[in-house]
Amino acid sequence: MSSISKQPPLGEALELELRISEDSPIEQTPQPRWMRDSRHHHRRFTWRSILFGAFCLYALYCFIRGSPLFASPLPSYTGPYGVGAVDLEVPLSGGPERVVDAAVKSTGQPAFEVETLLATVYYPTDRHFRSRKPRYPWIPRPISLTAQGYARVAGVENFLTRPIFTFGLWAVGGAVSIPAEVDAPLLNGEKGLEAFPVTVFSHGDVSSRTDYTNFLGELASRGHVALAIEHRDGSGPGSIVKTSAGSPGRQVLPLRPSDIDLDLDRDAFKRAQLAFRDVEFHAAVDLLHAITNGTPIPNTRDPITTLPSWAGRLNTTLLTLAGHSFGATGALQALTTLSSSPAAGLILDPGKSSGPLNPNATVPILVVHSNSWSRTVSPFYNRPHFDTVRDLVRAIPAPSWFLTSIGTAHPSVTDAPLLEPLLLSWTTGANLDTKEALREYVRVADDFSLFVRGGDERGILVQKTTHQLYGEWVSEEREEEFPRDLARLWEVHVTPEDQTRPMGRPVEL
Ligand SMILES: *[C@@H]1O[C@H](CO)[C@@H](O)[C@H](O)[C@H]1NC(C)=O
Numbered sequence: 261m262s263s264i265s266k267q268p269p270l271g272e273a274l275e276l277e278l279r280i281s282e283d284s285p286i287e288q289t290p291q292p293r294w295m296r297d298s299r300h301h302h303r304r305f306t307w308r309s310i311l312f313g314a315f316c317l318y319a320l321y322c323f324i325r326g327s328p329l330f331a332s333p334l335p336s337y338t339g340p341y342g343v344g345a346v347d348l349e350v351p352l353s354g355g356p357e358r359v360v361d362a363a364v365k366s367t368g369q370p371a372f373e374v375e376t377l378l379a380t381v382y383y384p385t386d387r388h389f390r391s392r393k394p395r396y397p398w399i400p401r402p403i404s405l406t407a408q409g410y411a412r413v414a415g416v417e418n419f420l421t422r423p424i425f426t427f428g429l430w431a432v433g434g435a436v437s438i439p440a441e442v443d444a445p446l447l448n449g450e451k452g453l454e455a456f457p458v459t460v461f462s463h464g465d466v467s468s469r470t471d472y473t474n475f476l477g478e479l480a481s482r483g484h485v486a487l488a489i490e491h492r493d494g495s496g497p498g499s500i501v502k503t504s505a506g507s508p509g510r511q512v513l514p515l516r517p518s519d520i521d522l523d524l525d526r527d528a529f530k531r532a533q534l535a536f537r538d539v540e541f542h543a544a545v546d547l548l549h550a551i552t553n554g555t556p557i558p559n560t561r562d563p564i565t566t567l568p569s570w571a572g573r574l575n576t577t578l579l580t581l582a583g584h585s586f587g588a589t590g591a592l593q594a595l596t597t598l599s600s601s602p603a604a605g606l607i608l609d610p611g612k613s614s615g616p617l618n619p620n621a622t623v624p625i626l627v628v629h630s631n632s633w634s635r636t637v638s639p640f641y642n643r644p645h646f647d648t649v650r651d652l653v654r655a656i657p658a659p660s661w662f663l664t665s666i667g668t669a670h671p672s673v674t675d676a677p678l679l680e681p682l683l684l685s686w687t688t689g690a691n692l693d694t695k696e697a698l699r700e701y702v703r704v705a706d707d708f709s710l711f712v713r714g715g716d717e718r719g720i721l722v723q724k725t726t727h728q729l730y731g732e733w734v735s736e737e738r739e740e741e742f743p744r745d746l747a748r749l750w751e752v753h754v755t756p757e758d759q760t761r762p763m764g765r766p767v768e769l
């Protein structure tokens with residue numbers, strides 16, 4: 261139980277922990293998968309539930325004192341353009357697609373049938389445009405569904421915890437909204453920006469489409485159209501599937517292998533989720549094509565008006581597939597399964613516990629690890645995870661990079677640390693200022709996009725390798741010449757130059 265005394269006695273820690281739990285600090289202990297036993301999991305749920313108790317007390321305390329739990333609202337975006345957002349839910353054009361024949365025991369509903377795609381699209385708009393529509397809430401409604409999902413993930417769901425979690429979540433983030441203009445018109449074309457490059461973004465485990473709004477909004481404010489998928493594969497805290505406008509919809513809650521009527525081990529279960537996510541990736545790309553082709557979009561969410569004017573305004577040949585954690589694992593896979601070839605992959609902290617990484621992409625990829633992701637040595641199919649990622653990037657038959665962002669932790673690219681900046685350093689040991697960390701992620705994603713568009717390299721992408729192994733300079737000369745302000749932020753593990761050369765030194769396994 262000593263882990264509790266090291267944590268802040270606040271439930272926000274837990275909130276974050278749950279949001280990032282695919283690869284939570286506990287999962288990162290260098291202990292092979294086959295050695296983990298059920299006792300380990302049991303203990304984890306117990307200390308989680310104790311933290312939750314502490315959190316609820318704290319929430320109550322803040323409520324009585326009238327002070328907000330989250331110190332700061334989400335900041336506005338810093339690029340040259342304003343940012344618009346639209347929620348879209350679109351039934352699959354060919355009808356529901358069942359990827360694995362299994363039902364949820366408690367409801368009898370299919371566990372792995374994709375009926376619709378739900379996504380939020382962030383896009384550039386005029387800086388001065390102000391929408392009359394209310395901003396989207398950061399926690400998708402109804403809050404009680406999300407709360408029930410978190411309680412279930414923590415293994416403490418019952419009639420008593422549900423209202424407590426709902427209250428806690430409402431107190432933490434109920435008032436936070438996403439600072440993008442809902443249903444704003446797409447930015448007018450100007451020379452060189454007739455059609456915008458597009459990115460499809462996939463979230464990590466125990467997350468939703470609203471967990472990366474700052475990162476995606478920042479890209480939109482720099483001239484990208486970014487579509488954030490909400491996966492309904494049982495990996496999110498809670499979501500509602502609406503197959504037609506006006507229908508109440510079907511609730512989707514987190515799923516574990518034991519919740520379905522098919523005997524799948526953990527790996528097979530992850531594969532089923534990945535296959536589900538792959539269908540959603542395809543649907544997202546189809547949706548972007550439909551929008552730019554001017555096809556009417558059968559949206560089942562709140563009506564929006566801006567889409568018809570987007571015809572011809574998306575450059576779908578400049579399609580980047582992106583993701584974080586489990587989502588990065590999915591993006592690597594989708595890069596190989598789409599029929600119309602995407603242009604690039606943006607891979608942030610590819611999963612450690614979400615199954616093997618697909619090595620078969622043939623387009624440029626940029627892999628960015630957070631510091632804690634690289635620093636923690638994790639066994640991954642009999643090799644260190646870091647080495648697997650490095651060798652994967654080296655072998656991609658297109659110019660690709662692998663970098664570590666120093667001073668960051670796994671959730672640095674999500675919104676959570678922006679809402680409670682202290683949170684991240686307390687819980688994960690990240691030390692780079694939250695906003696600076698996010699700015700670096702946005703900058704490198706934008707630099708990579710420039711490269712994909714025209715082959716120009718700038719920023720950290722012009723730098724040669726500094727560290728083939730995490731934390732070890734390739735040479736003293738390189739350490740001398742690498743600019744200090746960059747050394748504070750980055751380690752460069754693979755560049756296009758390395759992809760054509762044998763390794764400079766033997767790899768220690
Ligand atoms: C990658 O390609 C190889 C060779 O074609 C194939 O054997 C392997 O199954 C592929 N991996 C995945 C994950 O699809």
Ligand SMILES: *[C@@H]1O[C@H](CO)[C@@H](O)[C@H](O)[C@H]1NC(C)=O
Pocket residue numbers: 454455574575577578713714
């Ligand atoms: C899409 O981008 C590519 C590369 O920059 C460019 O050659 C092409 O003309 C663009 N297409 C549209 C429709 O703007």
